[in-house]
Amino acid sequence: MPRLHSVIAGLGALSALAAPLLHPHPSGSTDRVTPGAVRVESSSHVRITLLDDRGVIKQMARDYDVDLAKGSGFTVTPDGVVVTATQIVQATDDPRVYAANRVFAEYFKVKIPADFKRHSLGDADLDRRLQSCYPPQQTDSTCIADVTTNVSVFPYLDPPPPGGLPAQILTSGASPASPAVLKVTKGGEKQSLPTVPLGTTIGGAVESLDVMSLPGRPSAKTPPKLDTAHLNPPGSRTVKERDKVLKLLDAGAPGAALIDDGRSEVVGFVSGGGGEPETITPADDIRSALVAAGVTPRRGPVDVVYENALASYHNKLYTGAIPALQQVLNLRPDHAVAADHLRVAQSKAGTGEDAGVGPTARPAAVEQPKSSLPPYVWAAGGVVVLALLVVGVVLLRRRGTKRPAAGGQTDPGIDGHGLAAQGGLAGEAGSYPPKENSWPPYAVTRVFGAEAARSPEVVGPAPAAPVAADASLPGGQARPADPSPPRGHAHPADPSPPAGQSYPPNPSPPRGQAQLKFCTQCGMRLGQGHRFCGFCGNPTDS
Structure with missing residues (x-):
């Protein structure tokens, strides 16, 4: 009999083997969210004018486009309201500094790096003019700059829209981790953009997360990247895999949605990287920013039909999922996830993997409609029918045993x-x-x-009939007493007629x-x- 410590050790090993199976990252839990993933890219257009007051005043105007940041985000309304991190649309580096370095070096023919740092020159007069060109603009500034921020949103569609969808900034925060609310200005008119289900808060039971990021512009070949993470302790704002998340942030994950695996909904986003600390912004702050922008998160008709299709698809009812997925593509032909699921469902429909196609079962017997009459009515009717049968049998027997009338004979x-x-x-x-x-x-x-x-x-064979002698017959042959059969x-x-004679087809019977x-x-x-x-x-x- 095994010792107690051996049993405990065996159970411990079994639990270790079963741990991966019980790990709370269910397959397909992110399919509900990934269609609403977007990549956000922002840039600044700077129009700067340099003033040279030496002698005759001269002006030199130049236009520069400066990339600010690239990151991730997600759509919360079918007409194209997007949430991302403020650091994506408001870079810490001032694009006016970059434009001042470019225009001053070009006009005065001096070597100044084309970057976002403030530099100094050995020539005192030129250095004074350079410092006056940097922001902020004052009355004695030598440069006048006007900055326009351009934001492009790239939804996860197949094929992707060339150049993305232009968007405007509705609101942004004071810190890089604050939510920024964007609205596409083209492409959301039909109210059919895929959205994500947005949660209300990070509950105390939330532990397992998926970080949904887009390192590049999404397409069918470059879908959203999903990386697992865990809150430590559950419900907190601290990620256990901190180094892993920082690498994701440096690769383009700022603004990436955090998906609660238990409820398959977005409960926040992560920001940081590039010298900024890793920060989790919960769904509470996201909803507050949406209220400030006058936006209510909602889902569209495409999302409703898509989730109905997911119910059949993830239950491996591929035959039933095909028409629902096709309906999603009728509403949104470039829905990347629905198109991929449809290809899989069509390849597996009717096969052994299709749970909707089981072994051929015997046809079920047609259920007879139940009568609304009470049982005693049927019992009474049965008694009546039985009585009629008995009466009929009695009458038939009396008719069969009725004697023929005198002088008549029934046909034997x-x-x-x-x-x-x-x-x-x-x-x-x-x-x-x-x-x-x-x-x-x-x-x-x-x-x-x-x-x-x-x-x-x-009763067996009847006895032979008595035979009486008849003198009228030759040789004293006997005649049967009664020619009728027993x-x-x-x-x-x-019997066959004698030779040379024939009987009519139906001979006339005796009287x-x-x-x-x-x-x-x-x-x-x-x-x-x-x-x-x-x-x-x-x-x-x-």
């Missing part, structure tokens, strides 16, 4: 129910047809009623005996009043 081949009785069983002497051409057992007429109870099949036996079939008729199709005897042959179904009047 017709039983009490008017059914023709075949003479003897197949193969017996005198039967019709002969033994060598006998009918199958199901073609032999059965005898019903009281007479059937005394048939040879029930009770319960069918009348024998008509008082019923007319005998035979089927012209199969030759079997017909009962009185029958319109069709009971053996072959041929009409009797044909």
Whole structure:
């Protein structure tokens, strides 16, 4: 018997093996969010004019485009409201300094680096003029600069829009980690841009996260990058994998959405890098910034249809997911995630991986509609029907046992129910047809009623009839006392006529005996009043 410490050690090893399986990063939990991922790129256009007051005043105007920052973000309304970090649209470096260095070096033909630093010159007069060219602008400034910030949003679409979608800044914060709210000025008119589900806060139970970033402009070949992270402790603003997140920030992750794996919704974004500390901005601050910008986060019709399609797709009901995904593409033909899922669903539909196509089952029996009548009504009806059957049987038996009137004789081949009785069983002497051409057992007429109870099949063969001598017959031959067949036996079939003679098709019976008729199709005897042959179904009047 194993020792206790061995059992404990075994359970510990088993739990270690099962830990990856229980790790709370469910497959497909990010599919609900990734369609709303965007890349944000900002630049500044600086128009600067240099004033030279030496002698005759001269002006030199130049235009420069300066890249500010690139990062990630996400869409929160179908008409194109985007949330990102302020550091993406407000760089710490002043583009006016860059423009001053460029224009001064070009005009005065001096060597000044084209960067965002303030420099000094050995010539006192030129250095005074250079320092007066740097911002802020004053009354004695030698440069006048006008800065325009351009923001482009690149949604995760296939194919991606060339050049992205232009956007304007609705609001930004005082710190690089503050939320910045943008609005596309072109491309959101149809209210069909994919959005993300935005949470309300980072709850105390939130631990497992996915960092959704876009290091480059998104397309079908460059989808959003998803990296796992964990809050330590759960619900805090501290990420356990700090070094990993800092590398992501340097690669273009500022403004990247943080996805709660448990609820598949955005609960904040991360910012920092480039000398700035790593910071988590929660969903509470995002919603406050949206309120300041006069925006309410909402989802559009494309998102509703897409989530319905995801329900079937992630349950591996690929056949059922195909029409729903196709409907998403009807509303938004460039929906990258729906297009990818549709290709997968079409390749797996009807295969063993399709949970909607199981083994062929037997067709279910058609359920009879339940009656609304109470049970006692059916019971009463059954009693009535049974009583009618009993009365009918009694009347039929009385009719079958009724004696013929005086001077009349019933046809021995017709039983009490008017059914023709075949003479003897197949193969017996005198039967019709002969033994060598006998009918199958199901073609032999059965005898019903009281007479059937005394048939040879029930009580055995009848005793031989008494024979009396008749002097009128030559040689003292005997004549049967009664030419009628025994009770319960069918009348024998008509024997073949003597040579040279023929019988009519239906010979006339003796007086008082019923007319005998035979089927012209199969030759079997017909009962009185029958319109069709009971053996072959041929009409009797044909």
